[in-house]
Amino acid sequence: MNPITEQPVLKVSHLTVRYGSGCPCCGTSLEKNRCRKCGTVWAANDVSLEVYPGEILGIVGESGSGKSTLMKSLYFDLEPTEGTAYLRDYQDGAKDIWQASAAEKRRIRNCLMGMVYQNPLLGLRMEYSAAANIAEKIIAAGSRDAGAMTERAQDLLSAVEILTSRMAEAPKNFSGGMQQRVQISKALANNPSLLLLDEVTTGLDISVQAKVLDLIRKIKARYGISILLVSHDLAVIRMLADRTVVMLDGKIVESGLTDQVLEDPQHAYTQQLVHSML
Numbered sequence: 333m334n335p336i337t338e339q340p341v342l343k344v345s346h347l348t349v350r351y352g353s354g355c356p357c358c359g360t361s362l363e364k365n366r367c368r369k370c371g372t373v374w375a376a377n378d379v380s381l382e383v384y385p386g387e388i389l390g391i392v393g394e395s396g397s398g399k400s401t402l403m404k405s406l407y408f409d410l411e412p413t414e415g416t417a418y419l420r421d422y423q424d425g426a427k428d429i430w431q432a433s434a435a436e437k438r439r440i441r442n443c444l445m446g447m448v449y450q451n452p453l454l455g456l457r458m459e460y461s462a463a464a465n466i467a468e469k470i471i472a473a474g475s476r477d478a479g480a481m482t483e484r485a486q487d488l489l490s491a492v493e494i495l496t497s498r499m500a501e502a503p504k505n506f507s508g509g510m511q512q513r514v515q516i517s518k519a520l521a522n523n524p525s526l527l528l529l530d531e532v533t534t535g536l537d538i539s540v541q542a543k544v545l546d547l548i549r550k551i552k553a554r555y556g557i558s559i560l561l562v563s564h565d566l567a568v569i570r571m572l573a574d575r576t577v578v579m580l581d582g583k584i585v586e587s588g589l590t591d592q593v594l595e596d597p598q599h600a601y602t603q604q605l606v607h608s609m610l
C-alpha cells in the first residue's frame with residue numbers, strides 16, 4: 333500500500349454537522365461540542381480523512397465525539413451541514429456523493445458501500461431468514477436471478493462462518509455475535525468497495541467480540557475491501573486498524589499509523605486513552 337500515489341477509496345473534506353443555527357461566537361465559545369452562547373451542537377466539526385484501498389482506518393473517541401455522525405453522514409442517514417465526500421467508485425471520484433440525486437444515493441448505498449450498525453435491529457429484518465436478508469440487498473441492486481441469489485447467500489454466510497443449514501432461520505433466533513455476522517454478510521452482498529463498521533462488537537462478550545474481530549480481519553483479506561472501523565475502544569482499534577484517527581468533541585485531534593499513535597501519542601486526550609488501556 334502506498335498512500336502517497338494511490339487514489340483513495342474515500343476522501344472526506346471539511347465535514348461539519350451542526351444542530352442549531354450557529355452564532356458568530358461559536359468558534360470561541362465551545363464547551364466540548366456545544367456553544368455556550370447559542371446552544372448549537374457541532375456534532376462533527378471540520379472532519380477530513382481518507383481511506384486507501386485495502387486498508388482499515390480506525391476512528392476512536394469517547395461517546396459523543398462524533399463518530400456515528402461521520403458514519404451516518406457517509407451512509408446518507410443524515411444530511412451534513414457542510415463538507416464533501418468523494419468515492420473512487422462513484423464517477424471516478426469526481427463528484428461529491430452528498431450532491432448526488434436521491435436515486436444515485438440509493439445506488440451508492442446499495443452497491444458501493446456496506447454498513448454494519450452496533451444495533452442489529454437497524455441493519456437486519458429480524459423476522460426474515462438470514463438468506464432473505466441478503467437477497468433483499470441484492471434485489472435492491474436490481475438483480476432478479478433467484479438461483480444466483482441463493483448461491484451468493486450461501487457464499488456470504490459461509491464467509492462469515494454461519495452454517496448453510498441455518499440460512500433459512502431468522503436472525504431473531506441467533507446470538508448477538510451471529511446477528512453481527514449476518515449484518516456483515518448482508519453489507520457485503522453487492523461487493524461494495526467500502527465497509528462502514530460502527531461499534532459492531534460493542535456490547536458483545538469478550539470471547540464473542542474476539543471472534544467477530546478476527547472475522548473482520550479475514551473478510552478484509554478475502555475481499556480486499558477497505559474498511560472504516562469506528563469504536564470507543566482503543567483495544568479494538570489496536571487489533572485491526574492500519575491507521576487511526578482520534579476524535580474528540582466533533583474534531584479530529586490526532587491521526588497516524590496505529591502503531592505510531594499507540595507508541596507515541598501526541599495529543600493529551602490520546603495519551604490518556606493509551607494509558608488507560610495499558
Ligand SMILES: Nc1ncnc2c1ncn2[C@@H]1O[C@H](COP(=O)(O)OP(=O)(O)O)[C@@H](O)[C@H]1O
Nearest residue numbers: 351365373375394395396397398399400401402
Ligand atoms: N439530533 C441531535 N440534536 C442535537 N445533538 C445531537 C443530535 N444527534 C446527535 N447529537 C450530538 O452529536 C454529538 C455526536 O454524537 P455521535 O456522533 O452519536 O457520537 P458518537 O458516535 O461518537 O458517540 C453528541 O454530542 C450528540 O449528543
Ligand SMILES: [Mg+2]
Nearest residue numbers: 399400401531
Ligand atoms: Mg456512536
Ligand SMILES: [Zn+2]
Nearest residue numbers: 355358367370
Ligand atoms: Zn454559537
